[in-house]
Amino acid sequence: MSPPDLLTLPLGGTVPNSALPARLYRAAFAYASPDQIEAALAGRGWTGAWRNGIYPFHHYHSTAHEVLVVVRGAAWVTLGGEGGLQVSVRAGDTLLLPAGTGHRNDRSSPDxxxxxxxxxxxxxxxxxPETTDPADARARIAGVPIWAQEPVD
Incomplete structure (x- = not known):
């Protein structure tokens, strides 16, 4: 598999983002079922799995690093907060979002x-961003340990 695209986002502002780049792995889980994806992620230390879409508003997680694997369909996701970097993802693509990385589903296929x-x-x-104190969030983000393994091989 090809190495991931490293996506560096600006720090500060109302969305803290991270000094660690977000990672985009293209076709990392092509043709895998949700069960297969969850098992593969769990085997690499990425747990607490859920199945759904991506929220259509800017948000981030200050207490955990998140991985998003597109099982089916496609989406256009803005990373980094308002005016951030828009990326397109489709079935099989995987986004690793370090704690603090803003993300929003701008548009997606119905499936x-x-x-x-x-x-x-x-x-x-x-x-x-509109309801969270960025200084408090940055303090929580600083306490999140780096992941032990990348979510994909």
Whole structure:
């Protein structure tokens, strides 16, 4: 498999983002079922899996690193907060979002299904720029340990 695209986002502002780049792995889980994806992620220390879409508003997690695997469909996701970097993802693509990385589903196909999970099974929160104090969030983000393994081989 090809190495991931490293996506560096600006720090500060109402969305903290991370000094660690977000990672986009293209076709990492092509043709895999949700059960297969969840098992593969769990085997690499990414647990607490869920199945759904991606919220259509800017948000981030200050207590956990998140991985998003597109099972089916496609989406256009803005990373980094308002005016951030827009990426397109489709079935098989995987986004690794370090704690603090803003993300929003701008547009998606009606059949979008995503499997999400968290590094080390950490409890996660949902922070919104308009309701979360960025200084408090940055303090929580600083306490999140780096993941033990990448979510994909």
């Amino acid at each position: 979008l299904l995503v499997v999400g999970a968290y590094a080390g099974g950490r409890a996660w929160d949902t922070c919104r």
